[in-house]
Amino acid sequence: MNFQQIGQVALQLLTQFGLKVLGAIALWLIAQKLIDFAVKLLRRAFRSQNIEPTLISYLLNIIGVTLRIVLVVAILGFFGIETTSFAALLAAAGVAIGAAWGGLLANFAAGAFLIVFRPFNVGDFISAGGVTGTVTEIGLFTTSINTPDNVLTIVANNKIFADNIQNFSANPYRRVDLVAQLHHTVDHNEAIALLKSRISQIPNVLDNPAPDVEIIDFNLAGTVLAVRPYCNNDHYWQVYFDTNKTIREAFGEAGYPVPEQRYVVNSHSGNGASVPAASLSDFVTQ
Helix, strand or coil: CCHHHHHHHHHHHHHHHHHHHHHHHHHHHHHHHHHHHHHHHHHHHHHHCCCCHHHHHHHHHHHHHHHHHHHHHHHHHHCCCCHHHHHHHHHHHHHHHHHHCHHHHHHHHHHHHHHHHCCCCCCCEEEECCEEEEEEEECCCEEEEECCCCCEEEEEHHHHHCCCEEECCCCCCEECCEEEECCCCCCHHHHHHHHHHHHCCCCCCCCCCCCEEEEEEEECCEEEEEEECEECHHHHHHHHHHHHHHHHHHHHHHCCCCCCCCCEEEEECCCCCEEEEEEHHHHHHC
C-alpha cells in the first residue's frame, strides 16, 4: 500500500473541497449583498410609483425569501448536488413541514388576506389580536404593532385575521367619551351651556360635529353629564386630557359645590312614632 500516494490524493481532494467551501462562502456573502441591494432598488421603485407601503413591505419580504432559496439551490449545485433531485426533496419536505406547521401556513395565508382586503395599513392605529397600537410592519407571518407605551409587540397574522379588528385611523375623526358629575344644587342647563362653550375652545376639537354635552345618568351625588368632543385620532389623548382639565376648571370658576353622596335615613321609635328624617351626616353624628 502506497501511503504517500494516498496522502497526495487525500490532500488533493481536501484542497478541492476547501476551495469549494471558500467559493461557496464567498458566493453566499456576495449574493447576500446583491440581494439586499436589489431589494433596496425595488423599494425605491415601488415608492416612486406611490404603491401602498403595506403592500411594498409584503412583496419585498416574499422576493427576499425567494431569492435566498434560489441562492441555496445555486450553492448546492456548485457542490455538485443534483438540483432537480433537491427540488423534489424540497417539495416533499414542504408538504411534510406544511402538515406539521399548519399554524405557520395559516399565518402566511392570513398575511396574504390582510394585504388583499386591507383592513388596515402601516401607520394606522388599531386594536387587533388583543393589542392596541400603531402598525409598523405587516410581515409574511406576523404583524408588528407599537403600543402607546412604546412597546413593540409582534402578533401572529392568523390571530389578527381571526379576531375583530378596530381601525381608529380609518375615519376622519373619533369621539372622546367622558363624564362630568354635578352637585344636586347645580342647574344642569347652565352647566351644559358652560361646558359646550369651554370645550369648543380646546385645540383640535372639531366644530363639526360639535361637542355633545347631555344628561346621561343620575346617581346619589346628583346629575351626571356625558361630555363628548370629537377630534382626529392623532389628537385623541391631547383632547381627552384637556377636556378633563377644562371640566375641573370650568366648574371651579363657576363656584359649583363639590359633588357628594347623600342618604336619607328614616327611623321609628319603639312606640311606633316616626322620628324626623336625617341626612347621613346627621345620623352618623348622632
